[in-house]
Amino acid sequence: MREGALQIEELVKRYPTGVEALRGVSLEIGPGELFGLLGPNGAGKSTLIHCTTGLAQPTAGSIRVFGHDAINDYGAARQAVGLAPQELNLDWFLTVEETLDYHAGYFGMPKRERRERTRELLETFSLTEKRDERTRTLSGGMKRRLILARAMMHRPRLLILDEPTAGVDVELRLELWHYVQRINQEGTTILLTTHYLEEAEQLCDRIAFINEGQIVGEGTSGELAARYGVANLEDAYLALVGRKELSRSHIEVTAS
Amino acid sequence: MSARQIRFSTLWRREVNRFMKIKKQTLGAPLLETFLYIMVFGAALGSRIKHLHGIDYILFVIPGLIMMAFSTNAFANNSSSILQQKFQGAIQDQLSSPASPGELLLAFSLGGFMRGLTVATLTFVVSAVLVGLPVDHLLVLVPSLFLVGFFFSQLGVLTGVRAEQFDDVAFVQTFVLQPLIFLGGVFYSAALLPQPFETLTRFDPIYYMINLVRYGFVGFTEVSIPLSLLALTGATAALFLVNLRLFTSGYKLRA
Numbered sequence: 001m002r003e004g005a006l007q008i009e010e011l012v013k014r015y016p017t018g019v020e021a022l023r024g025v026s027l028e029i030g031p032g033e034l035f036g037l038l039g040p041n042g043a044g045k046s047t048l049i050h051c052t053t054g055l056a057q058p059t060a061g062s063i064r065v066f067g068h069d070a071i072n073d074y075g076a077a078r079q080a081v082g083l084a085p086q087e088l089n090l091d092w093f094l095t096v097e098e099t100l101d102y103h104a105g106y107f108g109m110p111k112r113e114r115r116e117r118t119r120e121l122l123e124t125f126s127l128t129e130k131r132d133e134r135t136r137t138l139s140g141g142m143k144r145r146l147i148l149a150r151a152m153m154h155r156p157r158l159l160i161l162d163e164p165t166a167g168v169d170v171e172l173r174l175e176l177w178h179y180v181q182r183i184n185q186e187g188t189t190i191l192l193t194t195h196y197l198e199e200a201e202q203l204c205d206r207i208a209f210i211n212e213g214q215i216v217g218e219g220t221s222g223e224l225a226a227r228y229g230v231a232n233l234e235d236a237y238l239a240l241v242g243r244k245e246l247s248r249s250h251i252e253v254t255a256s
Numbered sequence: 257m258s259a260r261q262i263r264f265s266t267l268w269r270r271e272v273n274r275f276m277k278i279k280k281q282t283l284g285a286p287l288l289e290t291f292l293y294i295m296v297f298g299a300a301l302g303s304r305i306k307h308l309h310g311i312d313y314i315l316f317v318i319p320g321l322i323m324m325a326f327s328t329n330a331f332a333n334n335s336s337s338i339l340q341q342k343f344q345g346a347i348q349d350q351l352s353s354p355a356s357p358g359e360l361l362l363a364f365s366l367g368g369f370m371r372g373l374t375v376a377t378l379t380f381v382v383s384a385v386l387v388g389l390p391v392d393h394l395l396v397l398v399p400s401l402f403l404v405g406f407f408f409s410q411l412g413v414l415t416g417v418r419a420e421q422f423d424d425v426a427f428v429q430t431f432v433l434q435p436l437i438f439l440g441g442v443f444y445s446a447a448l449l450p451q452p453f454e455t456l457t458r459f460d461p462i463y464y465m466i467n468l469v470r471y472g473f474v475g476f477t478e479v480s481i482p483l484s485l486l487a488l489t490g491a492t493a494a495l496f497l498v499n500l501r502l503f504t505s506g507y508k509l510r511a
Contacts, residue, residue: 055510055511108260
């Protein structure tokens with residue numbers, strides 16, 4: 001059997017407040033896949049990501065990253081994962097270049113390799129001219145680029161992108177799409193969460209819907225639409241969140 | 257260098273880099289504060305008091321000031337560094353790395369330790385040049401200062417991890433540490449205090465730390481050196497274990 005890039009079984013996360021953010025999630029992403037995770041705000045997407053990367057501790061269930069248990073073998077599991085979080089969580093005290101260099105250092109990359117990799121990613125993400133600037137002086141778009149570059153610094157085999165295009169302009173969004181597709185073709189497995197359905201449709205091989213802490217549908221966008229008996233992914237999503245009346249086809253019919 | 261060594265040195269370097277980037281606040285201000293104390297208590301008051309237990313008053317005060325500089329800076333650095341990173345979310349970068357809880361804890365601790373050591377060393381060098389501060393018992397002084405620095409580094413880490421707002425850090429610093437340090441005998445000898453204050457002073461753990469450092473420099477103490485060293489070692493180890501437990505459980509660091 002092929003080793004999965006990410007294998008999640010019966011994952012439960014209950015916060016001390018009693019809120020159950022994940023209620024028995026099972027998910028498998030194959031190596032080299034570009035997988036989309038869609039769901040409304042508060043559905044459990046970020047909690048699932050946090051459990052995978054060690055930022056949250058699962059209450060029950062298991063997570064394996066390329067065969068490494070995310071709890072008992074967390075070092076190897078985290079080494080394989082790169083996380084570009086939704087929040088712009090940059091260290092204000094560091095420059096752009098230091099941000100990349102320190103991150104790679106946290107993952108044990110030797111100095112010479114760090115230097116080369118930093119140069120390469122600064123170039124790829126058009127950040128070379130900003131290399132000596134403190135992160136807090138960057139624009140929102142630049143911060144987003146830097147967060148993505150940081151996630152890529154240690155050459156992760158699984159890249160997790162938590163709403164990477166939220167609030168970025170069209171140009172940067174398309175740039176990011178091209179980059180994501182390119183590194184996926186080069187072999188990096190990608191887990192993408194997004195609120196832009198066309199983004200998921202265009203980029204992802206498979207998509208899962210998550211709602212109220214449970215996976216409620218999984219497959220290609222065509223399969224998901226068929227499952228909900230609708231024409232496209234957007235309508236399937238609206239069916240999931242119980243807002244079918246917002247369907248564009250419905251609005252068009254009403255308008256006519 | 258192994259991957260683990262690179263990881264640890266980077267984590268630690270980040271902490272030192274942080275306070276070196278804001279030197280005016282993290283090194284300049286505490287140095288100025290220490291020298292103001294030396295001026296006021298040493299030069300101004302010292303000219304009236306002259307000697308305490310047969311030691312020049314200024315030489316009696318400076319060891320306490322060095323200990324105070326080491327401890328407050330070690331504490332302030334770690335508590336604010338951790339809280340700031342929690343606020344920014346930047347701490348997630350370290351927490352999602354393969355670093356173990358022990359590596360993270362030691363790296364955070366060493367940041368404050370280095371800042372405290374830097375301020376204390378500069379104060380010592382200047383004091384040695386200006387007033388000829390002696391070092392009578394190096395073998396007591398070095399482990400005492402090391403333990404004091406490490407104890408307050410741990411306390412800073414604990415406060416930073418537990419804190420949810422800057423007020424929480426300020427509370428510990430202003431209402432707990434400051435009174436304990438000032439009433440621990442930095443500027444005077446507890447033997448001079450009337451009862452019940454003399455006895456109360458003996459319940460202040462910082463009183464023993466000041467005596468250890470003072471003994472290391474000028475050879476005077478009001479407490480047992482071996483017992484104080486033993487108690488400080490125990491307290492530091494206990495605090496380290498508490499912090500290690502918090503880092504391992506992810507308390508207020510991992511959701």
